[in-house]
Every structure is written in structure tokens, then in C-alpha cells.
Amino acid sequence: MRRRIKFSSISDKVGVKISFNKPNRQWLRWTCGVCAFCRSGRENLCPNSIYTGWDHDGGYAEYATVPEAFAYRIPAAFKSNTAAPLLCAGIIGYRAYKQAQLPAGGRLGLYGFGGSAHLTAELAIAQGIEVHVFTRGKDAQNLALALGAASVQDTYDPSPVKLDSSIIFAPVGNAVPMALESLAPTGRLVIAGIHLTDIPSLSYDSHIFHEKVLTSVESNTRKDGEEFLTLASRLKIHPKITEYPLDQADKALIDLSHGDVQGANVLRVSEG
Known part of the structure; x- marks a missing residue:
């Protein structure tokens, strides 16, 4: 049976993707x-x-029908354009962050620094985590520093410190060996992407020994989404966005593929 979503006022907002x-x-x-x-x-x-x-x-739609049980209520702190990246990039980053199982005040490495990673960095830093970013592109590196990263280096540079956990957002399998080697004993490496190029051969002694853990993330639960939206509102997370009108969707995708993006791209399909 289908049910309509009921609102307590006309201004209530619910979240239904990216x-x-x-x-x-x-x-x-x-x-x-x-x-x-x-x-x-x-x-x-x-x-x-x-x-x-x-x-x-x-996806690319001004209106859509969704199952009531899978809609999120959007915190009042967020406008529609800044809420948009939270509902895919943000939630996936949050699930990866939970999988990282960081100790209080721990050290986190982030490989790649786009829509998902910059929100994860904001969340981690707000919770007292020391964040080290590995990414190409000066714009992404400058954004990481502006958000409070402890260090920023190229994707394949060694970490300046041993890390308790790392998350790979870039879909690049070649980053896995370096990320594993940079972990402290018992460290965890979480792969957050839906796709990854082939991972090169690993050395058991250098990459896996000392009880290191390599794991992945597949999608998210509704509980992840509810937790993240609450935290994002309470911690005053501010997504860095670049807006494009819908008729420039191709340009938004091209800019994304070229790495010419700071934070997340947002398509505006209507005014308001």
C-alpha cells in the first residue's frame, strides 16, 4: 500500500538523493x-x-515520488542546495568514517578530496580527529588546508605520520598499497567508492601484517542517513558547492572528470 508523506507545515523539507x-x-x-x-x-x-x-x-528531476519510509527530514539549518551533497556524498562518507573506527583524537588519512571527502574531513575535524589529506590538484589541496587538515600532500606521497585509519575516495587502486603502508599496527583502510581500478600486488609484510584491516563500503542504511544529518546540523557542517543550471549538466560532469571542482557540484533544476 502506498502512503502519502504528511507534513506538519508547508515548509517542512524531506530529502529524497544527491x-x-x-x-x-x-x-x-x-x-x-x-x-x-x-x-x-x-x-x-x-x-x-x-x-x-x-x-x-x-536523478535529474525537479519532482519525484519516493517511498515514505525512505525519505529523510532535512534539518532547518540547510537550504536545498547545501543539503543536496549531504544525501549521497555526505552519508557515504559518514558510513566510511564509522567503518574506520577511529580512537578519540586519532589520525585519519583521506585519499581524494571531492564532494564526499571534504564533508568527511569537516565532520572528523569537528570531532577532534587529526586529518591528513592525499590528493592531486591545488584547488582540492587548498580547500583541505582551509578546512583544517593537519597536512596535505599528493596522492602517492608517503604520510608524514602513521595513521590510525584511512579512507580511499578516489577510484584508484594504485593508492591502496601506499595507504596500507602508512597505517599504524591494527590500522584500518576503508574503500568508500562504488568502483575501484585494479589493486596492485600487495606485500603481506609491508601492507597487511600487524593486524591491519582492509574493508569496503556498500551504500548506506537509513540509520546512517539519520545520524549523519543530525550530526551535520549540530556540528554546523558547511558543504562547499559549485552550482550549475540544469542546461549545464554536461559541463558539471566534464569539470568533475577533469578534477576542476572544489567540494561538490550541484545542479539547480528550478528556482527556490
Whole structure:
């Protein structure tokens, strides 16, 4: 049975995904609710899951219908354009950040510094984590420093310190050996992307020994989204965005592919 979303006032906003100003659509659209993963709080691994913009329309759209149970209420602190990156890039980064299992005051490495990584950096720094960024491009490096990163270097440079955990956002398998080598004993490396180029051969002694952990992230749960939006509002996370009108969507994608982006790109499909 389909149900309509009810609002307490006409100004209530709900989030429904990624970098668009209205409505905001989350990536995870539906899960079955009955499989072993759904029943154990891991609905992100549901084999029957449906995703916005992949399995169902609603990516480049001004309006969309969504299942009520999969819509997020957007905190009042965010306008539609700044809320947009939170609902895909932000939530995925948050899940990867949780997977990193950092100790209080720990050291975190971030490989790549786009829409997801810069939000993760803001969150981590606000919680007292020491963040070290590995990325190409002066704009991305300057943004990392402006947000409070302890150090910034090229993607393949060695870390200036041993790291408790690292997250790879760049879809580059060649970064994995260096990231593993930069971890302290028991360190964790989390791969946050949906795609990664082939990982080169690893040395057990240099990359895996000392109880290091290599893991990945697949999508997110609704609980991840609710937690992250609450934290983002409380910690006053400010997404760095570049807006494009819908008729410049091709340019936004080209700029993204060339790395000519600071933070996240947002498509404005309507005014307001």
C-alpha cells in the first residue's frame, strides 16, 4: 500500500538523493525488509535493493515520488542546495568514517578530496580527529588546508605520520598499497567508492601484517542517513558547492572528470 508523506507545515523539507536543489533524493530508495541483511540492521547489503537514478527514475528531476519510509527530514539549518551533497556524498562518507573506527583524537588519512571527502574531513575535524589529506590538484589541496587538515600532500606521497585509519575516495587502486603502508599496527583502510581500478600486488609484510584491516563500503542504511544529518546540523557542517543550471549538466560532469571542482557540484533544476 502506498502512503502519502504528511507534513506538519508547508515548509517542512524531506530529502529524497544527491546534488540537486529540490527535491533532494537519497541513493537508497527501497529494500525488501525480510532478508537476513535487512533483519540484522544491514539493509545496505540487501540483494533486492533499489536505487534512485539507477533502478528507478528520480536523478535529474525537479519532482519525484519516493517511498515514505525512505525519505529523510532535512534539518532547518540547510537550504536545498547545501543539503543536496549531504544525501549521497555526505552519508557515504559518514558510513566510511564509522567503518574506520577511529580512537578519540586519532589520525585519519583521506585519499581524494571531492564532494564526499571534504564533508568527511569537516565532520572528523569537528570531532577532534587529526586529518591528513592525499590528493592531486591545488584547488582540492587548498580547500583541505582551509578546512583544517593537519597536512596535505599528493596522492602517492608517503604520510608524514602513521595513521590510525584511512579512507580511499578516489577510484584508484594504485593508492591502496601506499595507504596500507602508512597505517599504524591494527590500522584500518576503508574503500568508500562504488568502483575501484585494479589493486596492485600487495606485500603481506609491508601492507597487511600487524593486524591491519582492509574493508569496503556498500551504500548506506537509513540509520546512517539519520545520524549523519543530525550530526551535520549540530556540528554546523558547511558543504562547499559549485552550482550549475540544469542546461549545464554536461559541463558539471566534464569539470568533475577533469578534477576542476572544489567540494561538490550541484545542479539547480528550478528556482527556490
